[in-house]
Amino acid sequence: MDIIKPRTLSGFMELLPSKQIQFERMVQILRDTYSSYGFAPLDTPAIEDAQILLAKGGGETEKQIYRFQKGDSDLALRFDLTVPLAKYVALHCNDLAFPFRRFQISKVYRGERAQRGRFREFYQADIDIIGDGKLDILNEAEIPAIIYNVFRGFGLKRFQIRVNNRKILNGFYAMMDLSEKSGDIMRSVDKLDKIGAEKVKAILMGEECGLSEMQADEILKFIAISGTNAEVIAALEGYAGRNETFDLGLSELKAVTANLAAFGVPEENFAVDLTIARGLDYYTGTVYETTLLDHPEIGSVCSGGRYDNLAGYYIDKQLPGVGISIGLTRLFYVLDEQNLLNPALPSAPADALVLPMTPEPGPAIALAQALRSEGIKVQLYGEQKKFKQKMAYANKLGVPFAVLLGEDEIAEGVCSVKNMVTGEQVKLAPAEAAAHIRAALENNGPIILEK
Amino acid sequence: MDIIKPRTLSGFMELLPSKQIQFERMVQILRDTYSSYGFAPLDTPAIEDAQILLAKGGGETEKQIYRFQKGDSDLALRFDLTVPLAKYVALHCNDLAFPFRRFQISKVYRGERAQRGRFREFYQADIDIIGDGKLDILNEAEIPAIIYNVFRGFGLKRFQIRVNNRKILNGFYAMMDLSEKSGDIMRSVDKLDKIGAEKVKAILMGEECGLSEMQADEILKFIAISGTNAEVIAALEGYAGRNETFDLGLSELKAVTANLAAFGVPEENFAVDLTIARGLDYYTGTVYETTLLDHPEIGSVCSGGRYDNLAGYYIDKQLPGVGISIGLTRLFYVLDEQNLLNPALPSAPADALVLPMTPEPGPAIALAQALRSEGIKVQLYGEQKKFKQKMAYANKLGVPFAVLLGEDEIAEGVCSVKNMVTGEQVKLAPAEAAAHIRAALENNGPIILEK
Numbered sequence A, B: 001m002d003i004i005k006p007r008t009l010s011g012f013m014e015l016l017p018s019k020q021i022q023f024e025r026m027v028q029i030l031r032d033t034y035s036s037y038g039f040a041p042l043d044t045p046a047i048e049d050a051q052i053l054l055a056k057g058g059g060e061t062e063k064q065i066y067r068f069q070k071g072d073s074d075l076a077l078r079f080d081l082t083v084p085l086a087k088y089v090a091l092h093c094n095d096l097a098f099p100f101r102r103f104q105i106s107k108v109y110r111g112e113r114a115q116r117g118r119f120r121e122f123y124q125a126d127i128d129i130i131g132d133g134k135l136d137i138l139n140e141a142e143i144p145a146i147i148y149n150v151f152r153g154f155g156l157k158r159f160q161i162r163v164n165n166r167k168i169l170n171g172f173y174a175m176m177d178l179s180e181k182s183g184d185i186m187r188s189v190d191k192l193d194k195i196g197a198e199k200v201k202a203i204l205m206g207e208e209c210g211l212s213e214m215q216a217d218e219i220l221k222f223i224a225i226s227g228t229n230a231e232v233i234a235a236l237e238g239y240a241g242r243n244e245t246f247d248l249g250l251s252e253l254k255a256v257t258a259n260l261a262a263f264g265v266p267e268e269n270f271a272v273d274l275t276i277a278r279g280l281d282y283y284t285g286t287v288y289e290t291t292l293l294d295h296p297e298i299g300s301v302c303s304g305g306r307y308d309n310l311a312g313y314y315i316d317k318q319l320p321g322v323g324i325s326i327g328l329t330r331l332f333y334v335l336d337e338q339n340l341l342n343p344a345l346p347s348a349p350a351d352a353l354v355l356p357m358t359p360e361p362g363p364a365i366a367l368a369q370a371l372r373s374e375g376i377k378v379q380l381y382g383e384q385k386k387f388k389q390k391m392a393y394a395n396k397l398g399v400p401f402a403v404l405l406g407e408d409e410i411a412e413g414v415c416s417v418k419n420m421v422t423g424e425q426v427k428l429a430p431a432e433a434a435a436h437i438r439a440a441l442e443n444n445g446p447i448i449l450e451k
Helices: A017-036 A059-064 A082-091 A138-154 A166-175 A179-189 A197-204 A213-223 A229-237 A244-262 A328-337 A362-373 A387-397 A407-412 A430-441 B017-036 B059-064 B082-091 B138-154 B166-175 B179-189 B197-204 B213-223 B229-237 B244-262 B328-337 B362-373 B387-397 B407-412 B430-441
Strands: A047-049 A067-070 A073-077 A100-109 A121-130 A159-165 A270-272 A283-292 A302-307 A321-327 A352-356 A378-380 A401-405 A415-419 A425-428 B047-049 B067-070 B073-077 B100-109 B121-130 B159-165 B270-272 B283-292 B302-307 B321-327 B352-356 B378-380 B401-405 B415-419 B425-428
Touching: A017 A100, A017 A121, A017 A138, A017 A328, A047 A082, A067 B067, A082 A100, A082 A121, A121 A138, A121 A328, A138 A159, A138 A244, A138 A283, A138 A302, A138 A321, A159 A166, A159 A244, A166 A179, A166 A244, A166 A283, A179 A197, A179 A213, A197 A213, A229 A244, A229 A270, A244 A270, A244 A283, A244 B362, A283 A321, A321 A328, A352 A362, A352 A387, A362 A378, A362 A401, A362 A430, A362 B244, A387 A401, A401 A407, A401 A430, A415 A430, A425 A430, B017 B100, B017 B121, B017 B138, B017 B328, B047 B082, B082 B100, B082 B121, B121 B138, B121 B328, B138 B159, B138 B244, B138 B283, B138 B302, B138 B321, B159 B166, B159 B244, B166 B179, B166 B244, B166 B283, B179 B197, B179 B213, B197 B213, B229 B244, B229 B270, B244 B270, B244 B283, B283 B321, B321 B328, B352 B362, B352 B387, B362 B378, B362 B401, B362 B430, B387 B401, B401 B407, B401 B430, B415 B430, B425 B430
Parallel strands: A159 A270, A352 A378, A352 A401, B159 B270, B352 B378, B352 B401
Antiparallel strands: A047 A073, A067 A073, A100 A121, A121 A321, A159 A283, A283 A302, A302 A321, A401 A415, A415 A425, B047 B073, B067 B073, B100 B121, B121 B321, B159 B283, B283 B302, B302 B321, B401 B415, B415 B425
């Protein structure tokens, strides 16, 4: 037979079992946390009609998309979870109760240039709350509070959710008579973290924005406002009373800040940050970015915001919403690369490997079933191999316990439980063995261990 | 703005939230059960190099596949989970411990003609055990035992896992000097359920198979062997001693049957059935099909078997295995269509909707967090609406409990818990409220309720 060399496409993450188990653990925390806040799971097709997916059209999206024909159909793979959500809500709006809260943890596809840490197929883990006509500001505090709980659930402590409000920025630019240029200005200011104030100033005074030096200085002074959240808000109060949009944005920001505290998010994990603008035009109020404090070079690992019109391309109905998205594949890649995955957590497919030492498998089958009924993940080893080979297999699998069952154990109604790390071996009845194994696997800490 | 009518492609399942929640519950049982037997989760890319995916090539597969170019790359969407598994095992074989046990619950893509109950994107829920060179017969009993536990976990009772062994069939045809025609014969016999014995006999005596009437009768007599498993095996013993392959197959079948009993699978849920052959050529020993006894018209909902060479297209290494696949999307579709989904199980995204009755959200936020910490899924309702509208929302959402928090409740340190089905309303402290809600949601039966 001709052999074709196997390979996985570049830009596509494919994990070995131990890594996959750690990845799944993060997904489980996401699912559990999102569910605990009453978000409904959603699962839309990976393939959509290309016309529908590209209704908004244009730009980078169109270049990166996987688009193809099948028969007469013009199809494309989704490149995010927001456009499919918009389609879903527009299509099913009579069947949904608004506010509609959904989470979706699914793969999306972008055929961008493959490079280290960049993926063409990657998971996004999104939550959105969609209102019918209106949506209360409370939701804009709840969304980052949920993200706080997700990240804490992972074990992360050194992260910061940075919050701003586009109305404050738009209002400020209106005060300066720069409304028409606000898009260009925000895009320039967005580069502050990467290129520094001097270069941003040069861009602001360059051809595209065309600001005077005084205007540029005024903008840089404004976005440089920093300090505790109370200090930033106090400084912003100094600009109040001159523009309605600004004042509305400030009152929203104050409400979000106050409610975030009520949701139990400590001040060290969120910060009002006037440099956050988010590139996308459709954000209209609160915006979020999340950074890992020890890894600012990664940029935002979780971003989103408030928008006023989710599905205008599909339906003549005002559907405001607020949402946030975690780039899960990239986050996992970075955490793993930084060696932050907790090695004390079991990453073998089974907690225990049952090794029958007699030819007749009946007693080992019964033992495996008994351990499973106590919540232990058990692999029954059925191969006819020598003892040494069996133990070598247990080692390669990385299983924390081997459970040996020979004639003596069967006669005594016990099994020999061997801790594969310490080498300690004890004879226990099945229920005791399960308790022994459970105790060793509990309280080994979170998924992520920061250094 | 021009509006594009939203739609979801035909042949693609997209569920409303309540259905999606029921679907996820089935997935969770699959994950938990597969994990409890020590299978590692696997997640391969949906897109693969088309040359690799089609290494085996030919036939229906090639016509149905979604294949497309991106830049210079010839890409395709996976059409099953077995080919990606073969690629994965070949590619990573030095890093894997054999036997390698993995489960994968993922979507696959087949662009076949859309028709009712047929899907172009659907979930398969697969388990496989791959050996390096050898694999013990015990695994061939464990695989259907796991499927038994999955189906019982769903709540199904009226199902039957039908087991046969290709060596018995091949050996039998060899005894009759019909080895060369065994493929054609098996494909004809496979139609027995659908078209009946007379028509199968006609096909056997037709041009393609070219058997004599005596041969056709002998075959039909053989596959008509039925009765209890012990009776079928006893009848097969009558053919023993004349062909090695047959004798090997019979001894394997006896081992599988005996071990299935040891795994606790009751005789009513599995049957030796000589009519099962499975179309695919690569099965070499035990084969399985699973039917819902009250819905034989659906055909097999879970099929698989033993193969001797998983990855011969990718690696020069003998990798025998045994696996089984549940067509989950179709199974869910059928169960839902037959109204077998248990309506007593909550299918709302939240267990409780917390309704603040005061302008200040703080106390309601604290109450929602307190209930969540007790394991209740809670949506906090933040909209400024009239009481009637709030209750209408709770009803449309289908949430089992509304939890009201007004001035009186806040003063008393309680909340009013309203059962949305019975209308009963009680004032309880948060921890009691959580216990009250939990008690009502527990023990409402399995996912599937058979009639």
